[in-house]
Amino acid sequence: MTSMGKTRRTVAVGLGVAALAACLLTPAQAVPVGSDHESTRAKDHRTAGATIWNLKATGTDVRFRGLAAVSRTTAWVAGSKGTVLRTADGGRTWRNVSPPEAEGLEFRDVEAFDRRRAVVLAIGEGEASRILHTTDGGTTWTESFRNPDPRAFYDCMTFFDARHGLAMSDPVDGAFRILSTRDGGRSWHLLPSTGMPPAQQGEAGFAASGQCLVSSGPRDVWLATGGGATARVLHSADRGLNWSVAESGIPAGDPARGVFALAFDGRGQGLAVGGDYRTGQPSPQAAAVSRDGGRSWRPSTTPPPAYRSGVTWLPHSSVAALAVGPTGTDLTVDGGRSWHTVDTGSYDTVDCTADTGCWASGEKGRVARLEP
Template sequence: MRRLGNSRRTVRTARVRRAGRVAAVAAACGAALAVLTAVPAQAHDPVWAYDPAQAHGPAWALKDTGTPSVRFRGLAAVDRHTAWVAGSQGTVVLTTDGGRSWRNVSPPGAAALQFRDVEAFDARRAVVLAIGEGEASRVYRTDDGGATWTESFRNTDARAFFDCLTFFDRRHGLAMSDPVDGRFRILSTSDGGRTWTVLPTTGMPPALDGEAGFAAGGQCLVSAGSRDVWLATGGAARARVLHSADRGLTWTATDAPIPAGDPARGVFALAFRDRAHGLAVGGDHRPDQPSPQAAATTADAGRTWRPATTPPPDYRSGVTWLPHSRTAALAVGPTGTDLTTDAGRTWRTLDTGSYDTVDCAPDLGCWASGEQGRVARLEG
């Protein structure tokens, strides 16, 4: 029998080196997070939240993607160096050098599609979702950094319209469609997106009249841990969040205190830092309509939601927790970016640039994307 390794010393040395790398990353993240959420002696808000022009902390730094006609609503932050972005005109771009350069890795023949979500495992493996009625809803997968793509799902039901996807790990994931026959439709994969199966709807509660998901920033379906997943809705008399603790087989629905009662209103994005603590943002996506009370929080896996006491000032379509923080998060929308440092109870605007979605990686690599080819990384 061949020996694997030559001594305990080798294992111990590897563990020490690994621990050193983890400690270095944690220290860097902690320092950056401390700057971002710093509080002056006479205030209770982030030191740079009121006047970004005078800020001395992290801020969005735009990265030229070379695609000014594309709106990027799909985003996956792998780390500070690597990010996948997907959007209109069937466009997918990838950076592996922190945004200094971008490769157009769009699937061939996809120019007529609207990509609204992308989930990436690393710089080589990613899954993208195209939205739309009937066959416009598709899923593509790459294992070679976008050099080649495989179409792994094409919707053939004219009644279905897929909005978002999420992965629990590198193998298990879900995608969701607006209601078909009165219930949201869920796709499931157990092989990293290579094949997909429609789950039975027996465990899905009936949809409300007019209820649907919003394919606005790839965050209407999100997961935390190995089995928990949440689905955000709008368009009906009440905005709701549906939760499943068994990878989409059974669901419970809870009303969310987010503006509703119109097809343009509801919960647009969710973020969970663990299986209990979550954030919801949304409102009314029409630019001429106000969006009061467009943020909410939960501390019990979505069984109950509380409105933010000081919500963002406008509609928001993307939200993410800052890594290694129990209280800090970012929300974005067409009129700006907001920061919370108290787990979503109060928000303060720190940037007025237009973004549709936001995502952070464990090494504090935070990215945002939106209209006119806009992609930015949090720097400072």
């Protein structure tokens, strides 16, 4: 591609993201983004009871806490009753590609590289925690890991690229346990725990959205915790061998409270969301921001009004992001300092792609795409 072609593409993507963020703003926050039409649309977009998400019929009522957005047209979701679905036409149709004899498994995370290659994680104690992978769009699946330790409980996965990835378990023998793959999920090996800080009493990860373990770039990975005295964020700069730890400031001190999801933008900016997942329980200070790669965190000045389980940066933006949970979707346009509710539908997780495709999924078979 020529330099002029690259410039035109960058400008076009930037304008698309600006328009996307403007369309999500509430009337009081709307700002011009390049044209009178766009500004008017942003002001008029939000009305009482409106939704920013375009629901896609999936034909099932299972809960999809696992989501992998590949593009605006291709996405994978994974959930309860061993269910895995895939779309390649923007959600108009979904193919049931669930692994055979998986109805008893609880899938909570899926990582996909394209429409043919994906890895899914099932959670649970002992052998209930499993990892399966496919290279033919879900026509066939191969189990590549079955947890042999009854003390381990795997929560989340992340991949640095199509070959290298990690999966994490709640603490065993006083430390979080990390699996590593170098072949796209075909095989896994346990990393040594010598570089892992000691876990707090009761500390664990939350298998709520597939975002308690996230990566950015070729080597950096972050792990979110809760349940202990403080909610912490652990960071490794060497693909999980050595870890540092920082307090997030999000309230913990209870098995139901802590950091549930993380997102990093590749420039050291991080977002953490969480709270108390119990229905009706307050979740004050349920979001925090890092500007130094997770070494330190400060609370959002205006956090989401309730528990949030998923978060993602809008593509190609250093200031705009979405957070989702059972009571709604919130938008930030100032890098996580303040959040504003833009939708009241129930979603558990959210993911965006480089071509400005944003997807969300959750209970009762809900999958949706952002279509401003």
